[in-house]
Amino acid sequence: MDTTANVRTLRLEEVELLLRLRQFITLRWVAIAGILVSVAIAQTAFRIQVASAPIGATSAGLALCNVVFWLWARSEEWREHTTRALAYGQIVSDLVGLTLLLHLTGGIENPFFLFYFFHVGFSIILLDS
DSSP: OOOHHHHHHSOOHHHHHHHHHHHHHHHOOOOOOOHHHHHHHHHHSSOOOOOOHHHHHHHHHHHHHHHHHHHHHTTTTHHHHHOOOOOHHHHHHHHHHHHHHHHHHGGGGGGGGHHHHHHHHHHHHHHOO
């Protein structure tokens, strides 16, 4: 079955949501790579001791979720409730991953807690309808 034929049966808002979700999947790969590179730089260049094994495990969990989202976004069966479910799944997994990473890297004292605000803002824009 042709994927474009199934996408054409969706409302325009749902097609736009699907395209944005696919962009977020790509951005998540960049974020995961950024986490791993940051840990490596912190340990080698700045001699900062971080919990690299738990951070690596959290990054691996995010990568696994992203693979599932990537496969889901490429599936041929699209209906309105599946795009919303994909959006909610991505939002929840990102917030859980961000919470774990913040906990492992200093908690509330970590200035990256501001990413919560960015993520909530992006979620509001993404699901504005």
